[in-house]
Each structure stands twice: as C-alpha cells, then as structure tokens.
Amino acid sequence: MAKSEFLLAFNEVAELRKLPRDVITDALRQALISAYRRDTHASNAQHVEAEVDLVANMHKIFVEKEVVEEALDENTEVALVKAREIAPDTQLGDMVMMPIEYDVNRFGRIAAQTAKQVISQKIRDAERNQLFDEFKEREGELAIGQVQSVSPSHVTLTIDRAEVTMPRKEQIPGERYHQHDKIRVLISEVKKSTRDPVITVSRSNKNVLRRLLEYEVPEIYAHQVEIMSIAREAGHRSKVAVVARQPGVDPLGACVGPRGMRIQNIVKELNDEKIDVIPWDADNAVFIAKALQPARVTGVYLEQDIDQGKTALVVVPDEQLSLAIGREGQNARLAAKLTGWRIDIKSVSEAAFSAIDHMEEPPLNKLALDMPDMATEVRRILDKKRAERAVMPEEYATLARFVQMVEQRLLDQREITRGRRKKAMEKMRPSIPAHLFTISLKEMNLPEPILVALKNVENAGELMLHADADTEKLREVLTAARLDEDALAVIQDALEDVRRLKPVAPPEVVAPAPPIAEASTSPVEAVLQAEPVADAPAVAEVDDEEAPPAFVDAIAAPLKTQEEPRMRRIPKPIAAAAAEPVVEPVVEEDDASGKKGVKKDKNQRRTLVYDEKTGTMVARRKRKGDRGGFGGWEEDI
DSSP: OOHHHHHHHHHHHHHHHTOOHHHHHHHHHHHHHHHHHHHHTOOTTSOEEEEEETTTTEEEEEEEEEEESSOSOTTTEEEHHHHHHHOTTOOTTOEEEEEEOOOGGGOOHHHHHHHHHHHHHHHHHHHHHHHHHHHHHTTTSEEEEEEEEEOSSEEEEEETTEEEEEEGGGSOTTOOOOTTOEEEEEEEEEEOOSSSOEEEEESSSHHHHHHHHHHHOHHHHTTSEEEEEEEEETTTEEEEEEEESSTTOOHHHHHHOGGGHHHHHHHHHTTSOEEEEEEOOSSHHHHHHHHTTTSOOSEEEEEEETTTEEEEEEEEOGGGHHHHHOGGGHHHHHHHHHHOOEEEEEEHHHHHHHHHHTTTSTTHHHHHHHOHHHHHHHHHHHHHHHTTOOOOHHHHHHHHHHHHHHHHHHHHHHHHHHHHHHHHHHHHGGGSOGGGGGOBGGGGTOOHHHHHHTTTOOBHHHHHHHHHHOHHHHHHHHHHTTOOHHHHHHHHHHHHHHHHOOOOOOOOOOOOOOOOOOOSSOHHHHHHTTSOOSSSOOEEOOOTTTOOOSOBTTBOOOOOOOSSOOOEEOOOOHHHHHHSOEEEOOOOOOOTTSOOOOOOOTTOOEEEEEETTTTEEEEEEEEOOOTTSOOEEEEOO
C-alpha cells in the first residue's frame, strides 16, 4: 500500500470511529508487536517495541537482545561489535534494544490475522471508553433518542452512536412508543460493564420536567427564576414551586409564558401531563396552603411532633374538601411531596363536630365557659347540618372562627404536653447506655414495616427513650402504621438485646518496655553480693519450676522476690566447691517470638566453680565423652 493510500485509510478510520489519531496509532503499534511475536515465536519475557510513521508509511520493530562476543541466536543475542554501532558504551552482558530489518509483508496468515484482531480489539476498547466518558458527562441531561425496538419490559433507543435502554418503570404510564419515533429522554444512569457501557434513560423522572423548564423558560436558565422543588406523578400531574431571584420578575408568568405557550409545550412533550406552577413562600403555612391549590384553605396548623415529624393540619371549607384531597388523594399527596410536610386535611364541619363532642374535656371546657354564646350558636348550626338543612355563608364563617380557636387551643395544649415529654426524655437520657446512640435501627434487625413506622427515630438510644418515656405514645405510632401489638413486643425484645451489648473498647496502647541495662557486675558477683556471709555466700533454695536461668550467655537473669522466707542452707566452703562442683539444670528461656526453646540433653550440665588463678567464680559445661569413653569439663565461654 502506497504511503498516500495508507494515510488516507488511517484518516478514514479515525473519522469514521470518531477516535483520536494517537489511539489508532497505538493500536497499529500493538498489532505489529503481536504479529512479530506470533511470527517469530518470541517469548513474552523478551521486550519488543514498534514505531509507526504514518507519513512515510514506515514501520520499525525493536527487540531486546543480550550483548555477546558472537551471536548464536539472532533472535535473542547480538554481537558486541554490532551493538556498539547503536550504543558505543555497550558492554558484554548488557541488554539493548536493537532495530531489526523485518518486512511486515512477510507476515504469515496467522500473524496477519493476529494483527487484525489486535487492531479491532483496541479500537473497540477505545470506542467503549470514549462512549462511557461522553455519556458520563451528560448524565442528568436531556437527549433526543430514536426508538429502535419496543418490548414489554423496556424500550431500546439510539442516541447518537450509542444504544440505550428505557425500563418500564422509567416510562410514562399510558404513553405509546413506536419504532423510529423520536422522543426526549433524560440520561439517568451510566455504568461500565464487560462490554458496552450500560446507559439507562428515563421519561418519568422529575428531573425531566426540571430540564424541560430550563429549556423552555429563559429566566430559569439565566437564574432569574429558581425551581425550589418538584413533585411529580408521571403521566398524571405535577407540581412545581418557583421563586424569583431578581426583583421585578414574575415567576409564574415567566413559567407559563405568553398565552401559556411555554407550559403548553412542556405539557405536550410529557403526553398531556397536568402541571401546576406554584409560588414558593418561606412561611411554611402559606406555602402549604398554596401547594393545595386549586383548593381554598381556611387554616393551616403546623407542629413538629417527636414521633410523627413535621405535621400540618389543614382545614378547608366543606365544598373544597374533595378538591383539596384530589382524585385518589393525588392533590394532597403531591402537596406533601412538594412541601416536605405530612398533611392532614379536615373540613370545617368535621372539625366543628369533633370539637363539640369534646367540649366537656380540657382544654376545650374553658372555651365553653369563656364564650358560651359562640358555643350555643355552633351547636345550633351543627344541628341544622345534621338535619341536612341549608347553612348560610355567614354561619359557615362562624364555624370557621370557632374551629380556628379550637384548633389553636388544641395545638397549644399539644405543645405543652410535648414539652413535658421532651423534658422527661432528657432527664432519662443519662440512664441510657451511651453506646446505644451509635447503633442504627437497621442494626437492630427490625422488620421493614417497623422501620418505616419509626422513620423519625434515629438510633437505638432514641428508640429506648421513646419506649421508656411514653410507651402509649409509641403504641399509637405503631397503630397508626397499621401494626398490631406484636410490633411493640418485637421492639422491646430488640431493645433488650442491644441493652446487653457491651461497647467495644478501643485497643489499649501498650507502653514499650524499658531497655534492660547492662549489668555492671558479673552474674556470680550479683548473687554473692545479695546476702553477704562471713565465710561464704548463702544461696536461696528455690523450686526447679520457679528457678530463673542460672547463667545464659553471661547475662544476669533477674531473681524472683520471695514473699515468704524459705529454709536456707549454708553451702560448703569455696575450696570444697571447687572439688565437688554444684551441678544445676539449665532452663531454656523463651525466644523473641514467645516460643519455647528446644530442650537440652539431660546429661548436659553447667556448673559453678572457683578459679584460683583469677579469684572469681566461673561457669563450666560438661561435654560428652568421646568414643574412648573420656569426657570432662570445659570452660563455658
């Protein structure tokens, strides 16, 4: 192949595969190396390199060879004279990279096939890595995909040159997909695999709505309007809370657009999904009231409950109750997701009936005494309601005012009770083992329904506080989650199990032992100087099991301090000791690893004798007799 044809083919492959030139050049280099190894049966231990010149269409192969006087194997050895032509400082025994004259056209069929496979594999790997990197950067963005196939479990699409998958749970319910349709999808997840990267797209994710709003509303893209939260049930209805970040900008008008064109484009894109745009408010009560639109709200009462978390009681007019709840509770459910509060909805009449039924109980009994006329009027209106007679608007207004006073008093009473409970829990907190506050509820192996009911409890210590401070309240929480009495017993058993757990103590840091000081006197002198006697030193008699080593490599072993005095004996004079040496067994010390030393022969003994020449005590060891039966004592050095 001429050099122009080779360069043209190279550029065509790079353009077609959309790969950098150096990637394909590296693939060619690896292919030449693999083909050479296959053709010459070179060892994998032998280093081989290749150079590719795209312009001149010249390829060079360099092989590692050993420098010798005379090369016997041209594949692994090179003569010293020839090696010095490449590197003048080369010496015998060196390993040098030698260029070889090798015509790639001489490659056999197998070697050429190997080169082809290497090039193909390298290009495929580069394409996969490039595809993964490209889509990983686009994760969370919108893309236009073309439907290739539709199955009951998923839809397969192509985005650019990648094949992606949209599972059934990521599809908009009720939406139909046909082959060759072009749809907007969100790249939700990109993962590596042994083959091509696994790319998952979605149309039901709430971020699809966020990206469409950024695309259709320039004010959102320019950060003049900010999306605070989104609640979405794909294919049915969505709620979006927005707020203006620049004075003079209407967030609702910017999202809806002139004559509603902007929001209508998004509705069409999402298969006619209804979208409510709501102004966000820092006041949670106001925000919750707006989140329940299009229903009108009479009153919102917020409380932070220890067990239930953030709870909002919303009172609405009787005719607005069904609208506030929505079909199958959809409106209330979306409002709760949007605001992050648990929402309970009551009608004015329902709240009034409940208050009248409890007027004899505190704290509502004081209200009946303070405002008897209003209580009488409310009873009259509710009697008309029971008789299904018409109730005037001004009478509904009276009920609304009454309900507002009742709910506020009940809320204040609950706050007082909650405060007392908090104080009781704080008083009991020191009695709870501290390590229980580090154990999560999942570590207690509680059933999943109980974990869901106790989602506002952080750890085992907090759960124990709830159970000890107010068991009835905990039972109410479990009952509200539709759990029977066995759930409370399961919790109490789990608490008993974790109560018995002992905290894991941190590992103790052991201080290093002080270094052993070298003895200034000999071992024998240390023994003799312990208790001086007029004629001769006295040696304490101890048991063999407790006796320290007598003399081991001339290092003094510490003597054990006896708690009680033992019987002592006066040894023979030193001169007699030289005549009759005292033989003591040798006790092996533990080595550095803590293992016992090998036991010595029973006949091997060390003795303590008096040396008349030096005037000191020396240690001697008895050696075995030779073949002639002669043995003797030799000095232990």
